[in-house]
Amino acid sequence: MVDAVDAQASLEGVLKDEILRMYQEIADDPTAEFHFFHGREAAELFGYAPDVLDTVPEGAVASFAGVGNPHLRADIQPGETVLDLGSGAGLDAVLAARRAGSGGRVIGVDMNPAMCRKAEANAAAAGASMECREAPMEKLPVDDGSVDIVISNGVINLSFQKRRVIEELYRVLRPGGRISITDIVSGKQLSQNIVNDPKLWAS
Numbered sequence: 001m002v003d004a005v006d007a008q009a010s011l012e013g014v015l016k017d018e019i020l021r022m023y024q025e026i027a028d029d030p031t032a033e034f035h036f037f038h039g040r041e042a043a044e045l046f047g048y049a050p051d052v053l054d055t056v057p058e059g060a061v062a063s064f065a066g067v068g069n070p071h072l073r074a075d076i077q078p079g080e081t082v083l084d085l086g087s088g089a090g091l092d093a094v095l096a097a098r099r100a101g102s103g104g105r106v107i108g109v110d111m112n113p114a115m116c117r118k119a120e121a122n123a124a125a126a127g128a129s130m131e132c133r134e135a136p137m138e139k140l141p142v143d144d145g146s147v148d149i150v151i152s153n154g155v156i157n158l159s160f161q162k163r164r165v166i167e168e169l170y171r172v173l174r175p176g177g178r179i180s181i182t183d184i185v186s187g188k189q190l191s192q193n194i195v196n197d198p199k200l201w202a203s
């Protein structure tokens with residue numbers, strides 16, 4: 001039993017390092033080769049309007065690494081408090097901040113400090129305001145019942161503790177709050193060589 005716990009802890013550590021490395025690479029050099037869609041091509045594929053993308057800083061669009069478009073169902077209203085789980089380079093956070101307006105608030109959470117600073121800088125350059133908190137999504141630095149809506153794009157699949165993440169989302173949501181996430185789900189049990197490959201898990 002102790003061996004299994006130790007093995008999981010060590011796999012989690014390796015996975016965390018790989019996630020930090022891979023998303024840092026997308027942020028630093030979005031033109032590099034990745035084996036998944038990213039950047040403007042991915043955003044347009046997922047229904048982000050080209051004319052809207054034109055109004056967002058190039059860095060946020062080029063380093064976009066989502067798997068869908070949580071805004072299609074989010075219906076963010078002026079004045080709402082939005083939590084963007086795993087805010088990355090900030091494309092989703094910028095769009096959320098525009099919808100929430102000056103009376104609203106966007107809190108990003110990302111475990112990568114460089115991503116957090118990048119998202120805040122991209123938001124400021126877009127004339128929007130967001131605050132990014134460096135933290136793991138499994139332990140959100142957000143008060144109970146303080147959020148109107150959670151958005152997230154391709155992030156929860158990266159966690160080893162998905163149930164814990166969902167519990168955290170329900171803790172921070174106010175009664176009647178909403179969740180609009182796009183993510184990856186497999187209908188089949190993945191083979192062990194995929195599960196144990198940090199590169200595949202991280203992407």
Ligand SMILES: C[S@@+](CC[C@H](N)C(=O)[O-])C[C@H]1O[C@@H](n2cnc3c(N)ncnc32)[C@H](O)[C@@H]1O
Pocket residue numbers: 019020023063064065066067085086087088089090091092093109110111112115135136137138152153154155158159
């Ligand atoms: C797929 S990107 C998010 C895309 C983003 N919404 C956008 O607009 O480009 C994934 C982000 O989740 C972050 N992340 C991955 N695992 C995390 C964890 N356990 N806790 C917090 N952030 C995490 C990564 O650092 C990365 O910035």
